[in-house]
Amino acid sequence: MAIEETMDVAAALQINLGASLGTLLGGFIVFSPFLLRVVNPRAMAVWLSFAGGLTLFQSxxxxxxxxxxxxxxxxxxxxxxxxxxxxxxxxxxLTTTGCFGVGIVLNYCLDLLVKQLTPGQRQSLFARMHAGDTFPASLEIGIPELKSPIDLMQSRHFLKVDESTKEKLQRLGVLNVIAISIHNMPGGVATMVASSEHTFIGLALAIGVGLHNIAEGIALATPVYFATGSKWKGVMWCVVASIAQHLGGFLAFGILGKDADNFSQGMLYGLVSGMLACISMKEVSLLRLALI
Structure with a gap:
């Protein structure tokens, strides 16, 4: 059943917009000294695991x-x-399970693409948190005696780091934008696909995707903030990543919004289900790693 036959297209786009704004909301953490203080590996792992559980259920x-x-x-x-x-x-x-498996494979292909586009970043930002570093220290760029975001912000030491360090932080921010934008597109597709069935289903999935996006927004904004001292530059990159999720939503609309046949829709549902399940299980595993 095509999107027009089940719900208003504008409502589906608004649901997708709400989920994508999670990235922007996470980026606004740089405006709060208190939130910068409480960000730590365990809190991020619990947050991502909660979001992953919701998304896995929907998948x-x-x-x-x-x-x-x-x-x-x-x-x-x-x-x-x-x-x-x-x-x-x-x-x-058999066909549904096959599409589900292909979705998992596609997710790992996206991971390989991200690694190719971000050379030198062998581990994700959240994976490096497991080493027990504080949030900025997990960037591993050699800032001396950097212990917490709030200490750095209060002393404004980030404005005194050498240009090489600033360039590395800025590069990390750009690389995170590339990686997160690629991974945001399946979220946009999934939210639009779920909304094509029932509004409440789309809203439920949007909550899980939105919580996931908040954590991504934190990962995007903070490196740029510590590199440049500009809060708004960090937020700007979050806006770019949010747009990627909208592109995924429009992609789903292009398929479902033109009276697609049952086979095409079943294939899209299966692929997205596999991709989201794979992403969710990765997030849930972060909680186990953080609590070891």
Whole structure:
């Protein structure tokens, strides 16, 4: 069923907008000395795990069954005869599971693409937090005696670091924008796809995606802030990453908004379900790592 047949397109876009604003909200952490003080590896891991749990639930309970339903309808309406219900259901399950697996593979392909586009960054910002560093120290760029964001902000020592260090921080911010923008597109697709079924389903998924985006906004804004001393430059990069999620939403609209057949919709549901499940499990695993 196409988007126009189930809900207002404007409402779906607004839901996607709300989820994408999470990145911007996370970026505004640089305006709060208190929030900068409480950011630490364990808090970030718990936050991401909570968001990942919500997203994983939506992936397996909403998107995967919808994919199965669409494939069942597609095979049932096939003009070829001689297939009983068990055969149709088996084909639907096989195709849905295959699309789910392809979605997982696509997610890892995106990870490889990010690594190619961000040479020298062997671990993600959140993975490096597991080493027990404070938030900025996890950037591992050699700032001497850097113990907490708030101490740095109060002393304005970040304005006195050498130009090489500033360039490294700025480069890290740009690399984070590339990585997070690539990973935001599936979130936009998923939010639009979920909203195409029911508004409350889209809202539930948008909450999980939005919480995930808040953590990403923190990872984007803080390196730029400590490199330049400008809060608004950090927020600007968060806006860029938010736009990427909208592109994913428009991509989904381009597929579902033109009376797409059941097979195409089932394939999209399955792919997005696999991608979100993979991303969510990575986030949930962060909690285990942080608590070891």
């Amino acid at each position: 397996l309970v909403v998107l995967f069954p919808n994919s199965l339903l669409e494939f069942t309808d597609a095979f049932s309406s096939d003009e070829s005869r001689g297939r009983d219900d068990d055969t149709i259901m088996g084909q639907a399950w």
